[in-house]
Amino acid sequence: xxxxxxxxxxxxxxxxxxxxxxxxxxxxxxxxxxxxxxxxxxxxxxxxxxxxxxxxxxxxxxxxxxxxxxxxxxxxxxxxxxxxxxxxxxxxxxxxxxxxxxxxxxxxxxxxxxxxxxxxxxxxxxxxxxxxxxxxxxxxxxxxxxxxxxxxxxxxxxxxxxxxxxxxxxxxxxxxxxxxxxxxxxxxxxxxxxxxxxxxxxxxxxxxxxxxxxxxxxxxxxxxxxxxxxxxxxxxxxxxxxxxxxxxxxxxxxxxxxxxxxxxxxxxxxxxxxxxxxxxxxxxxxxxxxxxxxxxxxxxxxxxxxxxxxxxx
Amino acid sequence: xxxxxxxxxxxxxxxxxxxxxxxxxxxxxxxxxxxxxxxxxxxxxxxxxxxxxxxxxxxxxxxxxxxxxxxxxxxxxxxxxxxxxxxxxxxxxxxxxxxxxxxxxxxxxxxxxxxxxxxxxxxxxxxxxxxxxxxxxxxxxxxxxxxxxxxxxxxxxxxxxxxxxxxxxxxxxxxxxxxxxxxxxxxxxxxxxxxxxxxxxxxxxxxxxxxxxxxxxxxxxxxxxxxxxxxxxxxxxxxxxxxxxxxxxxxxxxxxxxxxxxxxxxxxxxxxxxxxxxxxxxxxxxxxxxxxxxxxxxxxxxxxxxxxxxxxxxxxxxxxxxxxxxxxxxxxxxxxxxxxxxxxxxxxxxxxxxxxxxxxxxxxxxxxxxxxxxxxxxxxxxxxxxxxxxxxxxxxxxxxxxxxxxxxxxxxxxxxxxxxxxxxxxxxxxxxxxxxxxxxxxxxxxxxxxxxxxxxxxxxxxxxxxxxxxxxxxxxxxxxxxxxxxxxxxxxxxxxxxxxxxxxxxxxxx
Numbered sequence: 001x002x003x004x005x006x007x008x009x010x011x012x013x014x015x016x017x018x019x020x021x022x023x024x025x026x027x028x029x030x031x032x033x034x035x036x037x038x039x040x041x042x043x044x045x046x047x048x049x050x051x052x053x054x055x056x057x058x059x060x061x062x063x064x065x066x067x068x069x070x071x072x073x074x075x076x077x078x079x080x081x082x083x084x085x086x087x088x089x090x091x092x093x094x095x096x097x098x099x100x101x102x103x104x105x106x107x108x109x110x111x112x113x114x115x116x117x118x119x120x121x122x123x124x125x126x127x128x129x130x131x132x133x134x135x136x137x138x139x140x141x142x143x144x145x146x147x148x149x150x151x152x153x154x155x156x157x158x159x160x161x162x163x164x165x166x167x168x169x170x171x172x173x174x175x176x177x178x179x180x181x182x183x184x185x186x187x188x189x190x191x192x193x194x195x196x197x198x199x200x201x202x203x204x205x206x207x208x209x210x211x212x213x214x215x216x217x218x219x220x221x222x223x224x225x226x227x228x229x230x231x232x233x234x235x236x237x238x239x240x241x242x243x244x245x246x247x248x249x250x251x252x253x254x255x256x257x258x259x260x261x262x263x264x265x266x267x268x269x270x271x272x273x274x275x276x277x278x279x280x281x282x283x284x285x286x287x288x289x290x291x292x293x294x295x296x297x298x299x300x301x302x303x304x305x306x307x308x309x310x311x312x313x
Numbered sequence: 314x315x316x317x318x319x320x321x322x323x324x325x326x327x328x329x330x331x332x333x334x335x336x337x338x339x340x341x342x343x344x345x346x347x348x349x350x351x352x353x354x355x356x357x358x359x360x361x362x363x364x365x366x367x368x369x370x371x372x373x374x375x376x377x378x379x380x381x382x383x384x385x386x387x388x389x390x391x392x393x394x395x396x397x398x399x400x401x402x403x404x405x406x407x408x409x410x411x412x413x414x415x416x417x418x419x420x421x422x423x424x425x426x427x428x429x430x431x432x433x434x435x436x437x438x439x440x441x442x443x444x445x446x447x448x449x450x451x452x453x454x455x456x457x458x459x460x461x462x463x464x465x466x467x468x469x470x471x472x473x474x475x476x477x478x479x480x481x482x483x484x485x486x487x488x489x490x491x492x493x494x495x496x497x498x499x500x501x502x503x504x505x506x507x508x509x510x511x512x513x514x515x516x517x518x519x520x521x522x523x524x525x526x527x528x529x530x531x532x533x534x535x536x537x538x539x540x541x542x543x544x545x546x547x548x549x550x551x552x553x554x555x556x557x558x559x560x561x562x563x564x565x566x567x568x569x570x571x572x573x574x575x576x577x578x579x580x581x582x583x584x585x586x587x588x589x590x591x592x593x594x595x596x597x598x599x600x601x602x603x604x605x606x607x608x609x610x611x612x613x614x615x616x617x618x619x620x621x622x623x624x625x626x627x628x629x630x631x632x633x634x635x636x637x638x639x640x641x642x643x644x645x646x647x648x649x650x651x652x653x654x655x656x657x658x659x660x661x662x663x664x665x666x667x668x669x670x671x672x673x674x675x676x677x678x679x680x681x682x683x684x685x686x687x688x689x690x691x692x693x694x695x696x697x698x699x700x701x702x703x704x705x706x707x708x709x710x711x712x713x714x715x716x717x718x719x720x721x722x723x724x725x726x727x728x729x730x731x732x733x734x735x736x737x738x739x740x741x742x743x744x745x746x747x748x749x750x751x752x753x754x755x756x757x758x759x760x761x762x763x764x765x766x767x768x769x770x771x772x773x774x775x776x777x778x779x780x781x782x783x784x785x786x787x788x789x790x791x792x793x794x795x796x797x798x799x800x801x802x803x804x805x806x807x808x809x810x811x812x813x814x815x816x817x818x819x820x821x822x823x
Contacts, residue, residue: 032705036712040361041724042735043742044440054435083508084354084435084492090508152541156548164545165536167510262536264510272351272509277705 019290034277078280087284098265102250108189117200136194148260151183165262184261203235244300252289342529347542347554351509351535356492357477358436363724371815373497375476399463406454410521412480413502420450425481438475463762469728500526527819553798559625574807576794577627577634580725583788590747591714601661602783609787611693613649626790632732634791639729641777654693666696672716674704711745746785753779
């Protein structure tokens with residue numbers, strides 16, 4: 001078990017190195033010259049020249065890469081060209097926002113998706129099943145930006161219950177923070193709840209047919225115990241994997257949703273950075289999210305092993 | 314079914330919480346302004362975006378300002394005097410002005426700030442005021458600027474970021490990081506900024522014109538989506554928004570809770586034509602100036618305005634809008650004349666449709682304009698091939714001449730020089746068309762040396778004769794600048810630059 005984890009940890013190093021090279025190179029493929037974008041409207045040649053020198057844009061790629069990765073190893077992610085702030089400051093500002101939103105969205109996803117999946121599997125081919133399926137299909141196929149704007153019109157403009165956009169830290173004012181993030185979290189969670197529901201349903205159906213469930217029923221257990229204690233536990237394995245991956249995706253920022261609700265998270269940061277060719281920010285944020293994603297994956301695997309004794313040998 | 318119970322509980326909690334968070338209308342000491350973008354660095358020397366200037370308007374006062382007729386009026390300065398040869402400008406300063414850190418805003422500080430704009434690494438102000446050779450302190454309230462050559466747009470530059478004065482002490486201490494916590498002499502002092510979320514400023518108790526400042530705090534919130542920005546205003550989460558969509562104007566008019574100020578942009582929307590930037594240009598619009606004239610005549614500017622902007626934009630054909638004192642009435646906005654356009658094409662020797670690689674930035678409004686133009690110019694023998702290109706990429710394509718026509722917006726400057734020089738003078742940075750004419754250059758340079766409006770207008774008249782016939786930009790319209798605010802906010806005055814002046818604003822009943 002420990003050797004397995006240690007081996008996986010060592011494997012992380014080349015993966016992250018590879019990722020860093022890829023981030024750097026892919027970004028160079030973007031058309032457009034960052035110095036031109038940064039030079040303001042006037043585009044004075046002397047200003048452009050200064051920008052190129054300051055951010056090493058006039059040097060060969062390998063030199064630029066080494067300068068960047070050297071900084072990263074010393075804990076310096078570089079400086080945003082657009083905002084003249086260290087990238088680490090920006091990340092420190094955005095990460096808690098994105099994490100909070102991701103957690104709340106996951107609560108919605110799992111809170112809606114799993115119970116709905118169970119109901120639809122247990123009540124297969126009844127009106128319940130059809131209703132749940134239709135709602136799930138609606139959830140999957142509704143675009144986030146549309147749902148977001150509709151929610152804003154209903155809850156903010158018409159009813160005036162919730163702030164239309166913006167963000168408040170939960171450490172500043174917990175309830176204001178919940179009020180500001182509940183709509184975006186619902187929008188994000190809703191879109192994935194349908195997927196979770198479909199997987200829970202499929203896995204449950206399969207498990208419900210299996211011998212041990214029939215045995216459990218034959219023992220005379222009531223159906224609640226059979227479903228929640230025996231069937232669901234086994235059915236949840238694929239759902240956990242999916243959930244962990246989705247959580248990783250959420251942590252890399254939800255571009256459209258953040259845009260609609262003006263949530264200052266990773267998604268907005270990276271989109272603005274790409275459009276402004278703010279290389280240091282793009283590199284820094286992608287590197288951090290990629291690393292987080294890889295680590296989450298590792299944790300999911302470890303969780304698997306812990307949950308499933310058969311994998312431990 | 315414990316999961317279901319949990320879910321129900323969560324939903325109930327959500328309901329309770331929504332009821333507990335009503336939009337408060339009672340507190341009126343905070344003005345919340347919705348911005349269309351997140352500003353860049355808040356250092357007057359390094360700032361380069363329009364949206365940044367909106368925030369600077371509350372933090373950093375300038376030597377001069379503009380009034381609603383575009384006249385230059387004193388702000389931190391009291392008066393100015395230009396010598397007869399145009400080579401020295403003497404500026405008298407307002408006495409008793411303090412920076413937010415309590416330091417005096419005197420001649421030394423002005424010299425420091427101007428020198429900083431001119432010499433600081435990464436300063437975007439250098440090209441704007443590079444005509445200044447040296448800045449001298451005459452006495453504590455007088456500075457003398459010596460110019461390398463006469464440069465009449467200088468004062469107009471000092472009404473914008475180049476005229477913003479920073480506290481020398483704070484700037485020396487902060488160095489490169491000054492933009493994280495700017496210290497100027499404006500009505501509000503910087504408090505806090507969370508990137509892409511908010512910028513907070515607070516009333517400066519020692520402001521020189523403090524009696525006109527009643528609102529305690531201002532929060533700037535960047536909300537990129539125009540629909541959401543307006544929704545925030547309607548729901549009372551914001552008190553004022555900038556750059557509302559022209560298409561939302563009818564809806565705003567009917568809302569009794571909102572007030573709207575519609576101005577005309579100082580800049581313009583035009584199409585830059587590649588004339589001599591590359592072979593692609595020489596093969597199309599560069600062949601014969603009559604092709605350029607035909608292109609312009611094929612466009613129905615009024616119809617374009619009706620179709621895309623519900624008539625809220627202002628059709629135009631020059632680098633300044635028709636309300637500007639420098640508009641040349643000898644060249645009124647032309648009517649569409651397809652027959653004449655066809656004749657010109659014939660005369661220029663164009664047989665069959667002329668295919669044009671038309672680069673259009675990826676923005677829904679501009680794309681719609683491009684499609685309308687495609688239909689209009691087709692009747693005169695043009696075949697516009699629209700190529701939608703992301704903005705940063707389009708800049709590079711334009712720079713390298715990989716286009717034949719380019720839809721380009723200019724945000725505009727107070728002085729007509731800022732709307733014309735860099736676009737039409739030979740080899741200037743914004744001259745993407747590659748146009749170069751000795752006659753036009755001579756006039757552009759001459760206009761910089763004259764100080765009287767009448768003299769300059771006469772020079773620009775001759776210039777417009779040349780440029781409207783053969784220059785590299787076909788001007789289309791001037792965008793409406795729509796600022797919307799709640800009826801509770803009073804004292805708002807729209808100025809031609811579209812920036813929000815916060816001095817004089819107050820909430821009803823306060």
